[in-house]
Amino acid sequence: MLGWEFPPFISGGLGTACYGLTKALSRQGTHITFVLPSGADADCDFMKVLTAQGYLISNEFKNIRFRTIKSALKPYISSANLGGSFLSNAQSSQSWQAGSVSQQHYGRDVLEQVNKFEQNAREIAQTEDFDIIHAHDWMTFPAAISSAQLTGKPSVVHVHSTEFDRSGEHVNQAIYDIERFGMHRADRIVAVSNYTKNIITSRYAVSPDKIDVVYNGVEDDGSIRTLEDKKTKIVLYLGRITFQKGPDYFVDAAKKVLEKMDNVKFIMAGDGDMTRRMIEYAAWLGIGHKIFFTKFLRGQNVHRAYQMADLYVMPSVSEPFGIAALEAMKNNVPILISKQSGVAETLHNALKVNFWDVNEMANKMIAVLKYPPLRTMLSENGRREAGTFRWEKSAAKINEIYKNVLACA
Amino acid sequence: MSSVCFYFQVHQPFRLRNYTIFDNGTNYYDDFKNAQICRKVADKCYLPANRLMLELIKKYNGKFRISYSITGVILEQLEKYAPDALDTFKQLADTGCVEFLAETYYHTLSSLYSHNEFTAQVDLHIAAIQKYFSQTPRIFRNTELVYNNQIAELIESMGRFDAIIAEGADHILGYKSPNFVYQPLRCKNLKLLLKNYRLSDDIAFRFSNQGWADWPLTAPKFAQWVDAINGCGYTVNLFMDYETFGEHQWESTGIFNFLRHLPEEILKHPDNNFKTPSEVVKAFPASETLDIPYTVSWADIERDLSAWLGNPMQHNALTEIYKLEDSIKSAADDALIADWRKLQTSDHFYYMCTKWFSDGDVHKYFNPYDSPYDSYINFMNVMDNLNTRCSDILSLKKMTSGRPQKKTSTKLIRRPLRKNMEKSFATGLQ
Numbered sequence: 059m060l061g062w063e064f065p066p067f068i069s070g071g072l073g074t075a076c077y078g079l080t081k082a083l084s085r086q087g088t089h090i091t092f093v094l095p096s097g098a099d100a101d102c103d104f105m106k107v108l109t110a111q112g113y114l115i116s117n118e119f120k121n122i123r124f125r126t127i128k129s130a131l132k133p134y135i136s137s138a139n140l141g142g143s144f145l146s147n148a149q150s151s152q153s154w155q156a157g158s159v160s161q162q163h164y165g166r167d168v169l170e171q172v173n174k175f176e177q178n179a180r181e182i183a184q185t186e187d188f189d190i191i192h193a194h195d196w197m198t199f200p201a202a203i204s205s206a207q208l209t210g211k212p213s214v215v216h217v218h219s220t221e222f223d224r225s226g227e228h229v230n231q232a233i234y235d236i237e238r239f240g241m242h243r244a245d246r247i248v249a250v251s252n253y254t255k256n257i258i259t260s261r262y263a264v265s266p267d268k269i270d271v272v273y274n275g276v277e278d279d280g281s282i283r284t285l286e287d288k289k290t291k292i293v294l295y296l297g298r299i300t301f302q303k304g305p306d307y308f309v310d311a312a313k314k315v316l317e318k319m320d321n322v323k324f325i326m327a328g329d330g331d332m333t334r335r336m337i338e339y340a341a342w343l344g345i346g347h348k349i350f351f352t353k354f355l356r357g358q359n360v361h362r363a364y365q366m367a368d369l370y371v372m373p374s375v376s377e378p379f380g381i382a383a384l385e386a387m388k389n390n391v392p393i394l395i396s397k398q399s400g401v402a403e404t405l406h407n408a409l410k411v412n413f414w415d416v417n418e419m420a421n422k423m424i425a426v427l428k429y430p431p432l433r434t435m436l437s438e439n440g441r442r443e444a445g446t447f448r449w450e451k452s453a454a455k456i457n458e459i460y461k462n463v464l465a466c467a
Numbered sequence: 468m469s470s471v472c473f474y475f476q477v478h479q480p481f482r483l484r485n486y487t488i489f490d491n492g493t494n495y496y497d498d499f500k501n502a503q504i505c506r507k508v509a510d511k512c513y514l515p516a517n518r519l520m521l522e523l524i525k526k527y528n529g530k531f532r533i534s535y536s537i538t539g540v541i542l543e544q545l546e547k548y549a550p551d552a553l554d555t556f557k558q559l560a561d562t563g564c565v566e567f568l569a570e571t572y573y574h575t576l577s578s579l580y581s582h583n584e585f586t587a588q589v590d591l592h593i594a595a596i597q598k599y600f601s602q603t604p605r606i607f608r609n610t611e612l613v614y615n616n617q618i619a620e621l622i623e624s625m626g627r628f629d630a631i632i633a634e635g636a637d638h639i640l641g642y643k644s645p646n647f648v649y650q651p652l653r654c655k656n657l658k659l660l661l662k663n664y665r666l667s668d669d670i671a672f673r674f675s676n677q678g679w680a681d682w683p684l685t686a687p688k689f690a691q692w693v694d695a696i697n698g699c700g701y702t703v704n705l706f707m708d709y710e711t712f713g714e715h716q717w718e719s720t721g722i723f724n725f726l727r728h729l730p731e732e733i734l735k736h737p738d739n740n741f742k743t744p745s746e747v748v749k750a751f752p753a754s755e756t757l758d759i760p761y762t763v764s765w766a767d768i769e770r771d772l773s774a775w776l777g778n779p780m781q782h783n784a785l786t787e788i789y790k791l792e793d794s795i796k797s798a799a800d801d802a803l804i805a806d807w808r809k810l811q812t813s814d815h816f817y818y819m820c821t822k823w824f825s826d827g828d829v830h831k832y833f834n835p836y837d838s839p840y841d842s843y844i845n846f847m848n849v850m851d852n853l854n855t856r857c858s859d860i861l862s863l864k865k866m867t868s869g870r871p872q873k874k875t876s877t878k879l880i881r882r883p884l885r886k887n888m889e890k891s892f893a894t895g896l897q
Contacts, residue, residue: 406838409841410838417489420487420488420489421487421488421489421844421848422844424488425844425848428847429780429847430783431778431779431780431782431783431843432780432840432843434779435779435780435821435840436840439821
């Protein structure tokens with residue numbers, strides 16, 4: 059299995075997904091060699107991924123071996139690397155969703171790193187004994203395809219997100235080409251939702267017959283929380299602050315909510331290339347004192363954020379799945395998610411809204427904060443429903459796919 | 468001897484438009500959607516079914532008899548959006564073979580919340596039936612056949628009804644048969660008619676179900692089942708939504724043909740006939756007193772209130788709307804009262820139902836919302852506006868009855884102030 063991030067060092071949902079899926083697969087007796095990039099360069103967050111080898115001792119991962127490759131693969135850029143202020147950007151490029159920003163999602167030499175990963179993965183492929191190659195997202199697609207060619211083993215590519223999700227219409231052509239190449243060459247494609255499956259068929263011209271939809275799961279941390287009636291309500295945004303996640307719509311909706319009620323605070327937990335701009339935007343709207351930015355949260359802090367929240371909002375412009383929404387539900391937090399997300403297609407006990415419909419978004423936020431029965435029902439039924447998304451189910455489906463692919467190969 | 472007693476429910480609510488907390492218009496209704504649905508139902512169901520009924524009544528020369536319960540809210544909509552369908556109902560009334568029943572004008576659950584409001588709405592409905600069909604109803608059917616001992620007593624105390632209609636649910640009847648006439652507990656004159664839900668649902672729900680062992684249901688087969696009741700019952704009460712014909716069961720299922728041939732097959736047996744509820748009540752004595760302490764209805768498989776009062780949102784919305792009664796009535800504004808009553812229509816609470824599975828299909832029919840949560844939010848927003856309107860009227864009343872002179876003086880001071888502020892704001896922007 060080829061991946062590019064693994065807990066505890068993650069920047070988004072992909073690492074969480076790889077963790078949950080491999081753990082469940084391993085429990086079902088599938089042997090996995092997990093190949094990860096890891097930079098030897100000390101200045102990279104991601105080199106710490108090396109410590110993933112510590113999992114080898116753990117019983118739960120007894121069927122998994124980790125191999126790491128020395129390449130500084132750092133998929134996203136944080137606000138610290140990004141200069142420019144909200145105002146100057148807004149003036150120069152007119153909109154803060156423009157392509158000029160999306161081009162910078164990735165470190166500058168990312169394509170080089172992908173190449174390096176491919177070279178090294180080929181070497182590993184020759185020394186390892188395996189039946190099938192399973193690659194997570196585009197950075198590992200070239201490695202998967204060339205290893206498959208080299209060894210004659212079948213390959214499965216797992217699409218957790220596409221370039222269209224990350225960058226809207228202003229796609230990076232090189233990345234699109236790699237995604238397309240991987241999807242067409244692979245023996246089978248796994249998509250995290252029908253929403254993503256549709257993007258793959260319509261934007262990458264892949265036959266729908268080749269794609270299986272496997273929903274993600276969510277880890278049960280067993281915590282139960284009682285909703286108390288607080289004076290000041292807290293609305294939580296938790297995710298990277300980038301174009302894809304729609305943080306600007308959240309801020310706009312917050313402004314509208316504050317027109318109607320005063321006892322609300324908004325927390326934006328996460329980091330990304332739009333963080334600074336959002337801080338300035340909130341200040342510009344005159345609601346800077348009501349929106350709190352926490353930067354990237356990890357582990358216990360994520361948990362605490364959920365515990366504080368009266369409502370979780372995921373206003374994504376395009377969200378292939380949205381594990382964070384399920385995590386919020388698991389923590390008894392009512393959720394409001396955009397219809398442009400994979401989870402929205404199956405969830406009943408969630409409020410849904412089109413990401414651009416700021417009015418409706420604010421309307422629903424207010425309703426949750428204002429009407430206790432709504433909050434109670436979303437919270438209780440939501441927790442129950444989130445419990446049906448189990449990694450065991452996802453893993454069983456993946457195993458089934460492996461079987462079919464091997465039977466055809 | 469067995470009589471077939473048909474009663475059809477005719478109702479469509481005033482659906483609410485998408486109303487956010489930021490809206491403050493006083494038209495709460497989705498006029499476009501309501502007109503569209505009303506027109507569609509009229510074309511697919513009311514018009515063809517009414518024409519068929521007229522034809523059958525003529526053909527059997529008074530032997531084919533039926534009854535309707537038409538809510539006030541659908542009458543209002545028919546008048547606006549489908550007057551041709553309303554005309555055919557009037558023609559049916561003119562035949563003398565059709566009886567109209569009484570219910571709450573706004574198709575509400577007021578019987579459970581406010582007896583004053585309940586009787587007011589029943590009076591309104593009777594007046595509407597008199598106006599449109601020149602009949603005075605003598606039989607009462609409550610919204611969705613919601614029934615318990617208290618409701619029956621209340622109806623008897625009104626003194627204008629001969630009988631009340633309820634669901635013949637198994638858990639209230641036990642071994643007893645719905646095919647007799649009963650008397651509600653503690654009632655002296657009022658009789659009780661029970662729906663034969665098996666035979667009714669055979670037509671209303673199972674008619675086109677190909678997985679059903681008795682599919683396809685033909686008129687001779689159904690008549691045979693009715694014949695079988697001979698000797699162990701007086702009447703077969705077939706109560707159902709009128710939309711069964713053409714909407715719930717599409718024309719292509721053969722439902723109209725089934726109906727066309729049914730009278731012939733039923734009347735083949737010399738002991739059979741058709742009767743309206745009033746005729747049933749007159750013809751047969753009450754055979755027993757029936758004690759129904761728990762509320763029953765004709766909805767879903769539970770036959771209880773869970774379709775409207777099954778979750779906290781529904782409880783909350785219903786309690787809140789009836790809490791407004793006193794202030795709305797003291798505001799004494801006709802438009803306000805009408806809006807408040809239209810918000811009581813049971814359908815609004817039905818849309819908030821979260822029982823998904825087997826019953827979910829029926830709930831989805833004509834449901835304008837994607838999710839029960841959305842319907843709750845929308846409803847609460849409208850009610851919030853209604854509440855504000857009400858308090859505005861009330862405070863205005865207080866002001867005008869108090870010191871009218873002071874009011875004009877504050878206005879004089881306020882106006883220039885605001886102008887000045889706007890000016891300074893505008894210059895500030897420049």
